[in-house]
Amino acid sequence: MFFCEERNVYKQELSPGTWNSYRILRIKGIIMEDKDFLLFIQKVNQHLNIDLAQYKEAQMKRRLTTLRQRRGHDTFASFFDAMIKDKEVLHEFLDRMTINVSEFWRNPNRWEIVEKKIVPELLRTGRKVKLWSAACSTGEEPYTIAMIAAEQKGFPQVQITATDLDTGALEKAKRGVYIDRSLKDVPPLYVNKYFSKQGELFAVSDELKKNIKFEKGNLLTDAFDTNIDLIVCRNVMIYFTEEAKHKLYFKFSRALRTGGILFVGSTEQIFSPGQYGLEPMDTFFYRKVADV
Numbered sequence: 493m494f495f496c497e498e499r500n501v502y503k504q505e506l507s508p509g510t511w512n513s514y515r516i517l518r519i520k521g522i523i524m525e526d527k528d529f530l531l532f533i534q535k536v537n538q539h540l541n542i543d544l545a546q547y548k549e550a551q552m553k554r555r556l557t558t559l560r561q562r563r564g565h566d567t568f569a570s571f572f573d574a575m576i577k578d579k580e581v582l583h584e585f586l587d588r589m590t591i592n593v594s595e596f597w598r599n600p601n602r603w604e605i606v607e608k609k610i611v612p613e614l615l616r617t618g619r620k621v622k623l624w625s626a627a628c629s630t631g632e633e634p635y636t637i638a639m640i641a642a643e644q645k646g647f648p649q650v651q652i653t654a655t656d657l658d659t660g661a662l663e664k665a666k667r668g669v670y671i672d673r674s675l676k677d678v679p680p681l682y683v684n685k686y687f688s689k690q691g692e693l694f695a696v697s698d699e700l701k702k703n704i705k706f707e708k709g710n711l712l713t714d715a716f717d718t719n720i721d722l723i724v725c726r727n728v729m730i731y732f733t734e735e736a737k738h739k740l741y742f743k744f745s746r747a748l749r750t751g752g753i754l755f756v757g758s759t760e761q762i763f764s765p766g767q768y769g770l771e772p773m774d775t776f777f778y779r780k781v782a783d784v
């Protein structure tokens with residue numbers, strides 16, 4: 493039996509995957525603080541298929557510790573039991589770990605590249621084009637893509653898939669009803685054409701809804717589709733460890749068609765994109781140029 497003295501962690505108590513993640517984190521100097529949290533990570537992985545060890549530990553632990561304490565649990569072990577017994581606690585946990593903040597046209601000048609360059613170029617090919625909003629949260633991002641495509645008469649040539657880990661966020665995305673603040677960056681032309689007012693709220697048009705396929709998807713564990721023309725994956729990779737990001741960039745690259753584009757968030761530049769067969773196309777956009 494391998495015993496890691498400074499942390500009181502027994503190897504045989506952990507699954508090979510969790511033990512491995514633990515070792516990687518230690519090698520990288522990011523030390524897990526205690527066995528209680530480590531075992532919580534393992535149980536969450538077994539029961540929910542979410543590997544918290546692939547998220548930056550300090551941020552994740554801070555968020556979950558606040559929640560655990562607010563719920564009156566001294567340990568993650570008792571917090572986990574409560575999560576399994578009570579759906580409300582489980583949903584609160586999922587809410588806390590996923591962070592669903594999103595906006596339509598988030599960083600508007602980046603969306604101009606999609607609107608003026610990428611989508612027109614794809615439509616000119618005349619073939620079916622596949623767009624994927626990965627970690628789409630409550631839908632603002634895929635609806636932004638859909639508005640751009642609709643405005644350029646892109647349907648049915650354009651197929652949009654939108655995925656997220658959080659089924660609660662996906663339900664909201666499918667409903668497509670938003671408060672006015674979410675629309676602050678939507679150009680007025682698009683507000684008038686693609687939203688209708690429902691009291692104080694705004695509902696996206698059926699035309700947009702019917703052209704997006706919403707599905708549950710875990711970026712860290714799922715196999716991806718292939719021959720995708722545009723992957724929009726923004727403001728989720730910041731939560732992942734370097735190791736998890738590295739693997740994900742390879743997976744994205746393999747999912748793209750040669751010439752396809754990966755659009756990342758405004759704090760998520762890829763260092764040495766060449767190793768993933770990608771090259772910068774514009775700020776926060778990478779084009780696949782080689783198979784990896």
Ligand SMILES: C[S@@+](CC[C@H](N)C(=O)[O-])C[C@H]1O[C@@H](n2cnc3c(N)ncnc32)[C@H](O)[C@@H]1O
Pocket residue numbers: 589590591592593594595598626627628629630632633655656657658661709710711712725726727728757
């Ligand atoms: C901050 S939101 C980003 C939403 C949108 N992409 C944007 O930039 O406005 C992060 C989203 O990532 C999702 N997420 C977190 N981990 C994930 C994973 N492993 N696989 C898929 N989605 C994940 C969360 O559920 C959340 O909806």
